[in-house]
Amino acid sequence: MIHSNLTRLRQQADAAIEAFLEQWPRAAGDGLYEPVHYLMELGGKRLRAVLALSAAEAEGKACEVAFPVALGVELFHNFTLMHDDIMDAAPLRRGQETVHIKWDENAAILSGDAMYTLAHLAMVQLPAEQLPKALKLFNQTALEVCLGQQSDMAFETRNDVTVAEYMEMIRLKTSVLVAASLALGAIAADASEERVKLWYALGEELGLAFQMQDDLLDAFGDEQVGKQLGGDILADKKTFLRLYTQEYGGDGARATLANWDGQRSNPAAKIEAIREAMSAAGAVDAAKELMHAHVAKAMASAEALGLEGSHLEWFQFLGGMVTQRTS
Amino acid sequence: MIHSNLTRLRQQADAAIEAFLEQWPRAAGDGLYEPVHYLMELGGKRLRAVLALSAAEAEGKACEVAFPVALGVELFHNFTLMHDDIMDAAPLRRGQETVHIKWDENAAILSGDAMYTLAHLAMVQLPAEQLPKALKLFNQTALEVCLGQQSDMAFETRNDVTVAEYMEMIRLKTSVLVAASLALGAIAADASEERVKLWYALGEELGLAFQMQDDLLDAFGDEQVGKQLGGDILADKKTFLRLYTQEYGGDGARATLANWDGQRSNPAAKIEAIREAMSAAGAVDAAKELMHAHVAKAMASAEALGLEGSHLEWFQFLGGMVTQRTS
Numbered sequence: 001m002i003h004s005n006l007t008r009l010r011q012q013a014d015a016a017i018e019a020f021l022e023q024w025p026r027a028a029g030d031g032l033y034e035p036v037h038y039l040m041e042l043g044g045k046r047l048r049a050v051l052a053l054s055a056a057e058a059e060g061k062a063c064e065v066a067f068p069v070a071l072g073v074e075l076f077h078n079f080t081l082m083h084d085d086i087m088d089a090a091p092l093r094r095g096q097e098t099v100h101i102k103w104d105e106n107a108a109i110l111s112g113d114a115m116y117t118l119a120h121l122a123m124v125q126l127p128a129e130q131l132p133k134a135l136k137l138f139n140q141t142a143l144e145v146c147l148g149q150q151s152d153m154a155f156e157t158r159n160d161v162t163v164a165e166y167m168e169m170i171r172l173k174t175s176v177l178v179a180a181s182l183a184l185g186a187i188a189a190d191a192s193e194e195r196v197k198l199w200y201a202l203g204e205e206l207g208l209a210f211q212m213q214d215d216l217l218d219a220f221g222d223e224q225v226g227k228q229l230g231g232d233i234l235a236d237k238k239t240f241l242r243l244y245t246q247e248y249g250g251d252g253a254r255a256t257l258a259n260w261d262g263q264r265s266n267p268a269a270k271i272e273a274i275r276e277a278m279s280a281a282g283a284v285d286a287a288k289e290l291m292h293a294h295v296a297k298a299m300a301s302a303e304a305l306g307l308e309g310s311h312l313e314w315f316q317f318l319g320g321m322v323t324q325r326t327s
Numbered sequence: 328m329i330h331s332n333l334t335r336l337r338q339q340a341d342a343a344i345e346a347f348l349e350q351w352p353r354a355a356g357d358g359l360y361e362p363v364h365y366l367m368e369l370g371g372k373r374l375r376a377v378l379a380l381s382a383a384e385a386e387g388k389a390c391e392v393a394f395p396v397a398l399g400v401e402l403f404h405n406f407t408l409m410h411d412d413i414m415d416a417a418p419l420r421r422g423q424e425t426v427h428i429k430w431d432e433n434a435a436i437l438s439g440d441a442m443y444t445l446a447h448l449a450m451v452q453l454p455a456e457q458l459p460k461a462l463k464l465f466n467q468t469a470l471e472v473c474l475g476q477q478s479d480m481a482f483e484t485r486n487d488v489t490v491a492e493y494m495e496m497i498r499l500k501t502s503v504l505v506a507a508s509l510a511l512g513a514i515a516a517d518a519s520e521e522r523v524k525l526w527y528a529l530g531e532e533l534g535l536a537f538q539m540q541d542d543l544l545d546a547f548g549d550e551q552v553g554k555q556l557g558g559d560i561l562a563d564k565k566t567f568l569r570l571y572t573q574e575y576g577g578d579g580a581r582a583t584l585a586n587w588d589g590q591r592s593n594p595a596a597k598i599e600a601i602r603e604a605m606s607a608a609g610a611v612d613a614a615k616e617l618m619h620a621h622v623a624k625a626m627a628s629a630e631a632l633g634l635e636g637s638h639l640e641w642f643q644f645l646g647g648m649v650t651q652r653t654s
Contacts, residue, residue, distance in 0.1 A: 146444065
């Protein structure tokens, strides 16, 4: 029953996205919209749209009232993927060629800009009385996401990134949009300012937990699709696990990280050695503990919102998705 | 007196921009905002902001009511410059290094995205009752500007671009934002829908006339700053003059264009030969005629708006800036 809620809301989101994008057909605009359709048709969990719809329903409204914001956050999220993939020189997205590879960088820049504009055109479909509040949050969130990506890039050339800096970076890059998705769904459902804040807090904690899970799954998980296991380790990516190991793992752990830095010739041995160092440093336990703590805080917000019945179960399910998938 | 109006409005625009951007200091955000400050400090005419302020004053309001939209259109315009300069691989902007050269492409992509977001944050400062109308126009215009840039890029690899297609491209890439600047200024001043449409029409015609003037000045002008005379000709750029010459100039003119295509070794001779072909084909006369016709249409809108006194003089001055600078 809870899984069917996910299926139902995802189908609602997909249908809303498809109907909205029909206004800008793939073939129109000298190909401007083609990468937009391509990226959206690659699928994805539609997590942000689903969250916006969920919050509206939990506030006692039909999920349709949240279509403008669900479209807004989902199109915005995919726009950031299109631009981030250029900046990160990523060849693949959801197992398929990224836009800047399939077309070129100019197409990915410009179609991304158009996609961001479409996100705004979705948002302005909101009733006038909700527009100021919703757009202030939407744009403030967008700016924070840019800040998060900027920090992420700045970290690449730094060797002294702290765990605390990393947590702030992922908060900006990931959590604030998850938070805004719920808060915007609540705004679309005319929730009070106090409740909108609780929804935001719920999403912020859930987003941090998701990112912790992502870091763990990349290094130790088994069910990531379209992403190579240990990919972050091989790329020396500054994840929570690596930064924690560096900051708290002592000289031995730091030496292990330094020894393997830049090595690509023996991937299996590198992944194995660094996984061991991470475990020994307590990074894995710390990540799991942090993840559980963020889920617990999210659930505290769900409680403060007074969620009941199927709505409470649904958010418990979302929390469970995080904690149960890592073991 | 009319020139002092330009100075006054430009100073107002500059002060508003400076005060607004102080909220996001250059040093903050891991350098995210630095390219934004850099580009805005390079100056520029602030034409779009000045137009927004002018329309509000002509509607009988203090220009301050139009600060949100003036900031919105000016920041949006500069955001498009930052991204267009990447796409066009332009080394210079206003005589200084472009952002993607001074920093790198990633900085130009991401700071551009942030700048677009700042434009939206400026717009949402509008009173709630004007927000839906203003944002629909703002975002629709943004999408059209993307379409214009897309067409412009698509034209580069085509040999059969018509004069009509070129006019539609520059309408999208340039005129709609000039039009929206005036229309948004009028919206901010609570003008009626009918008057907003007249302001839009005035701006659309003025924008087309400006672009015609730009094409003419590049080939035949003498006072362009920071732009090489004949640069469009040297780069075989598909301007009105070139496309007209190709479409209507006959086989001789087409042969001249084809002969010089891609040649960079004798710039002075190339510019001279192609200028002659353009003049002989009637392209220069056609461009001037078209430019005057668009100014006349703009002035007809000014008349329909019932502009009087200093407001009428001001828009006559703007029209005159177009027609008098080309001779």
